Amino acid sequence: xxxxxxxxxxxxxxxxxxxxxxxxxxxxxxxxxxxxxxxxxxxxxxxxxxxxxxxxxxxxxxxxxxxxxxxxxxxxxxxxxxxxxxxxxxxxxxxxxxxxxxxxxxxxxxxxxxxxxxxxxxxxxxxxxxxxxxxxxxxxxxxxxxxxxxxxxxxxxxxxxxxxxxxxxxxxxxxxxxxxxxxxxxxxxxxxxxxxxxxxxxxxxxxxxxxxxxxxxxxxxxxxxxxxxxxxxxxxxxxxxxxxxxxxxxxxxxxxxxxxxxxxxxxxxxxxxxxxxxxxxxxxxxxxxxxxxxxxxxxxxxxxxxxxxxxxxxxxxxxxxxxxxxxxxxxxxxxxxxxxxxxxxxxxxxxxxxxxxxxxxxxxxxxxxxxxxxxxxxxxxxxxxxxxxxxxxxxxxxxxxxxxxxxxxxxxxxxxxxxxxxxxxxxxxxxxxxxxxxxxxxxxxxxxxxxxxxxxxxxxxxxxxxxxxxxxxxxxxxxxxxxxxxxxxxxxxxxxxxxxxxxxxxxxxxxxxxxxxxxxxxxxxxxxxxxxxxxxxxxxxxxxxxxxxxxxxxxxxxxxxxxxxxxxxxxxxxxxxxxxxxxxxxxxxxxxxxxxxxxxxxxxxxxxxxxxxxxxxxxxxxxxxxxxxxxxxxxxxxxxxxxxxxxxxxxxxxxxxxxxxxxxxxxxxxxxxxxxxxxxxxxxxxxxxxxxxxxxxxxxxxxxxxxxxxxxxxxxxxxxxxxx
Amino acid sequence: xxxxxxxxxxxxxxxxxxxxxxxxxxxxxxxxxxxxxxxxxxxxxxxxxxxxxxxxxxxxxxxxxxxxxxxxxxxxxxxxxxxxxxxxxxxxxxxxxxxxxxxxxxxxxxxxxxxxxxxxxxxxxxxxxxxxxxxxxxxxxxxxxxxxxxxxxxxxxxxxxxxxxxxxxxxxxxxxxxxxxxxxxxxxxxxxxxxxxxxxxxxxxxxxxxxxxxxxxxxxxxx
Numbered sequence: 001x002x003x004x005x006x007x008x009x010x011x012x013x014x015x016x017x018x019x020x021x022x023x024x025x026x027x028x029x030x031x032x033x034x035x036x037x038x039x040x041x042x043x044x045x046x047x048x049x050x051x052x053x054x055x056x057x058x059x060x061x062x063x064x065x066x067x068x069x070x071x072x073x074x075x076x077x078x079x080x081x082x083x084x085x086x087x088x089x090x091x092x093x094x095x096x097x098x099x100x101x102x103x104x105x106x107x108x109x110x111x112x113x114x115x116x117x118x119x120x121x122x123x124x125x126x127x128x129x130x131x132x133x134x135x136x137x138x139x140x141x142x143x144x145x146x147x148x149x150x151x152x153x154x155x156x157x158x159x160x161x162x163x164x165x166x167x168x169x170x171x172x173x174x175x176x177x178x179x180x181x182x183x184x185x186x187x188x189x190x191x192x193x194x195x196x197x198x199x200x201x202x203x204x205x206x207x208x209x210x211x212x213x214x215x216x217x218x219x220x221x222x223x224x225x226x227x228x229x230x231x232x233x234x235x236x237x238x239x240x241x242x243x244x245x246x247x248x249x250x251x252x253x254x255x256x257x258x259x260x261x262x263x264x265x266x267x268x269x270x271x272x273x274x275x276x277x278x279x280x281x282x283x284x285x286x287x288x289x290x291x292x293x294x295x296x297x298x299x300x301x302x303x304x305x306x307x308x309x310x311x312x313x314x315x316x317x318x319x320x321x322x323x324x325x326x327x328x329x330x331x332x333x334x335x336x337x338x339x340x341x342x343x344x345x346x347x348x349x350x351x352x353x354x355x356x357x358x359x360x361x362x363x364x365x366x367x368x369x370x371x372x373x374x375x376x377x378x379x380x381x382x383x384x385x386x387x388x389x390x391x392x393x394x395x396x397x398x399x400x401x402x403x404x405x406x407x408x409x410x411x412x413x414x415x416x417x418x419x420x421x422x423x424x425x426x427x428x429x430x431x432x433x434x435x436x437x438x439x440x441x442x443x444x445x446x447x448x449x450x451x452x453x454x455x456x457x458x459x460x461x462x463x464x465x466x467x468x469x470x471x472x473x474x475x476x477x478x479x480x481x482x483x484x485x486x487x488x489x490x491x492x493x494x495x496x497x498x499x500x501x502x503x504x505x506x507x508x509x510x511x512x513x514x515x516x517x518x519x520x521x522x523x524x525x526x527x528x529x530x531x532x533x534x535x536x537x538x539x540x541x542x543x544x545x546x547x548x549x550x551x552x553x554x555x556x557x558x559x560x561x562x563x564x565x566x567x568x569x570x571x572x573x574x575x576x577x578x579x580x581x582x583x584x585x586x587x588x589x590x591x592x593x594x595x596x597x598x599x600x601x602x603x604x605x606x607x608x609x610x611x612x613x614x615x616x617x618x619x620x621x622x623x624x625x626x627x628x629x630x631x632x633x634x635x636x637x638x639x640x641x642x643x644x645x646x647x648x649x650x651x652x653x654x655x656x657x658x659x660x661x662x663x664x665x666x667x668x669x670x671x672x673x674x675x676x677x678x679x680x681x682x683x684x685x686x687x688x689x690x691x692x693x694x695x696x697x698x699x700x701x702x703x704x705x706x707x708x709x710x711x712x713x714x715x716x717x718x719x720x721x722x723x724x
Numbered sequence: 725x726x727x728x729x730x731x732x733x734x735x736x737x738x739x740x741x742x743x744x745x746x747x748x749x750x751x752x753x754x755x756x757x758x759x760x761x762x763x764x765x766x767x768x769x770x771x772x773x774x775x776x777x778x779x780x781x782x783x784x785x786x787x788x789x790x791x792x793x794x795x796x797x798x799x800x801x802x803x804x805x806x807x808x809x810x811x812x813x814x815x816x817x818x819x820x821x822x823x824x825x826x827x828x829x830x831x832x833x834x835x836x837x838x839x840x841x842x843x844x845x846x847x848x849x850x851x852x853x854x855x856x857x858x859x860x861x862x863x864x865x866x867x868x869x870x871x872x873x874x875x876x877x878x879x880x881x882x883x884x885x886x887x888x889x890x891x892x893x894x895x896x897x898x899x900x901x902x903x904x905x906x907x908x909x910x911x912x913x914x915x916x917x918x919x920x921x922x923x924x925x926x927x928x929x930x931x932x933x934x935x936x937x938x939x940x941x942x943x944x945x946x947x
Binding site for chain 2: 492625629630634636637639698708712
């Protein structure tokens with residue numbers, strides 16, 4: 001290895017002297033929709049590949065987006081990009097080997113970013129192999145994950161110490177006393193091998209420019225891990241990952257940053273909500289792993305008597321009538337989620353009835369519900385046990401056509417990670433004899449996939465050995481994910497009941513309930529589904545509860561006093577697809593054992609409102625002026641000043657209700673009468689809220705009073721709600 | 725004689741003591757009435773027709789407003805408008821107008837006038853606090869000869885030129901027009917009616933005592 005790098009360095013020094021380097025110069029980034037980005041290298045004879053480059057493919061034409069210096073001794077040198085993504089800002093980010101020609105041999109993998117055509121890549125992070133660390137390269141330090149001076153394990157081929165580069169749409173929910181919102185930024189997630197058989201997921205926040213642990217669970221459980229076998233992709237708030245043996249689907253945790261004031265004391269809190277994981281094949285039943293099921297091949301009768309519905313009584317078999325191979329260990333080497341067309345979850349596999357590898361479309365049924373009995377069959381080859389199967393289709397056999405074209409070897413090297421592009425998924429496949437060694441093909445439903453970039457084109461541009469491929473835009477669906485969060489400012493416990501009767505919180509006996517999280521075990525199949533859609537931060541003030549993807553309808557919030565004093569319950573609704581959420585709150589005064597009940601409604605798009613406005617009279621000072629008289633209209637006018645004397649924000653709308661208005665007078669500018677918050681039938685006017693602690697608002701009441709006699713009433717202040 | 729002198733000294737001491745008490749107590753019991761000099765620039769109203777001024781006192785705090793020393797800046801007072809007046813009101817802006825909410829909640833004094841360069845008057849307003857949550861309030865409005873109010877920034881929309889919300893014993897008049905000037909007149913602490921009665925009784929007693937002494941002396945001279 002060391003000898004090989006020395007040869008490379010010497011060769012590139014020679015090329016440099018001969019003036020054969022590609023010119024570099026910083027230019028503005030101008031990625032356009034539909035662009036492809038290919039990681040390739042410069043050949044320098046005898047089948048060897050030198051420095052790397054990211055190539056831009058636009059309308060079938062190949063050009064250089066950014067390129068390594070030719071000399072391996074240059075600190076900016078990098079090898080062939082092995083993973084390429086384009087972020088939402090048009091930066092091209094990739095993994096490539098670095099440090100191989102330096103005086104201090106510091107081979108490793110680096111995360112690099114090119115901000116524009118012709119730009120010099122910026123090294124965002126460097127993951128040196130165990131041999132040495134190149135000086136001045138930035139090795140991330142992540143407390144609790146990566147310590148100072150960390151070195152990493154390569155997979156034995158070249159110096160690859162990282163893999164699974166994928167783009168994350170990183171959502172952070174912000175909650176204050178008054179508002180809720182969602183901020184989104186790009187993050188580049190990858191896996192690095194920290195020890196033999198062990199890898200960790202880390203990410204770089206593109207806006208914050210910091211490294212941190214990736215809170216998504218990525219599948220790294222195999223004991224004989226090779227870092228190159230790990231891959232991951234994010235789609236619709238979930239991370240799909242593979243370690244080469246199986247596939248895991250994890251609901252991404254939701255980060256919440258909360259701040260506010262409780263009775264004059266400010267607080268901040270950071271929460272990680274939800275997150276759950278399912279893997280298929282699930283735990284083998286009776287020792288049998290899940291079975292691939294190519295839906296294009298007819299099944300055969302299992303021979304099991306009697307049939308046991310809902311289990312499938314047909315056995316997935318190959319054309320020879322033999323049971324298809326187990327899914328475990330089937331070489332799920334790379335995965336992709338098609339964001340622009342309709343292929344869904346895609347993996348590359350190395351095996352199949354007609355030789356692999358393929359680009360394969362996989363059913364997610366077992367990932368979403370591993371116990372689903374309709375995804376199990378009676379295995380006639382193994383005592384009629386219930387065995388899960390993984391339905392697959394093969395829209396694109398290896399080489400795009402079957403049989404493969406001249407020049408391609410059957411059962412050749414596996415495909416590298418495909419990319420989701422606006423024209424459909426694209427992938428790089430190898431040829432052993434054609435110029436350039438590779439073609440870029442487009443995944444379509446059929447056997448004659450178009451070649452969008454030929455190896456000959458790459459060769460003509462001066463490059464070969466395409467491996468990584470990316471596309472712009474790089475779609476990462478946020479999905480429509482509504483979350484409601486309740487914040488309780490003591491002294492009360494609350495118990496939330498959703499429209500289906502599911503509960504979250506603490507009851508009057510002090511017992512906790514969380515019907516939104518747990519495990520469901522299917523009694524027929526033995527498969528189990530993990531779900532984690534309910535959150536309870538536990539005792540403490542403030543206490544947070546949250547429900548992911550709550551069903552629309554009416555939610556009841558029962559409050560049980562645990563002490564004496566004022567309390568406030570805040571309800572927030574956020575949708576990760578929208579930057580602005582909603583916040584409402586209700587307040588009251590509790591004593592030990594006191595109970596209260598409020599209801600709020602949630603619609604399908606996440607709008608929330610208390611069913612009845614809350615009586616906040618205890619927190620509001622009401623000052624009346626005297627009456628003035630309108631000479632022309634003969635109406636009386638009175639100015640009312642409301643002041644929030646409590647410690648919490650009073651949400652809008654705020655209604656001033658006149659109870660027991662003397663019969664001689666009518667509130668002329670009333671907007672209605674109370675029909676929800678008792679006592680009913682009282683006229684009210686509405687002020688714009690919210691009202692912060694200490695803040696005041698005024699309104700003018702107008703009365704008709706034909707008798708011109710004294711007007712009397714008592715006041716009530718309502719806040720929030722959809723009905724007064 | 726000696727007895728008489730002793731008795732007189734004792735009575736005089738009692739009376740002076742009571743007077744001192746009343747004077748001292750009167751300082752605490754006095755209502756802090758406010759007296760304001762008010763002028764309104766009416767030059768824009770013109771003298772070709774009758775304008776009208778409305779004084780309004782509303783409430784149940786047993787307050788009264790006395791308006792006096794009217795000036796019209798070359799204009800002149802008109803007739804009292806009995807149709808638009810209501811409640812416990814009396815007088816004439818040619819001399820003194822009076823409003824009271826002792827017996828009536830709504831009290832409106834309306835009178836026409838011919839505008840000159842300005843109208844001025846002295847307002848004396850008692851400031852008894854109402855028992856309930858709603859204070860009494862005094863204000864006034866002027867309609868031009870077309871019957872339209874001089875527009876003001878009155879937040880109630882009623883175009884009051886001045887409003888006085890009697891929410892304390894020393895309320896602050898609030899003007900809602902640049903045409904209006906309100907300046908405090910010299911404030912005099914007014915003894916409560918009951919205190920005045922005691923003071924009067926004391927003075928009568930002194931007069932009676934003095935006359936009685938004169939009568940005795942006269943009788944002695946006669947003897």
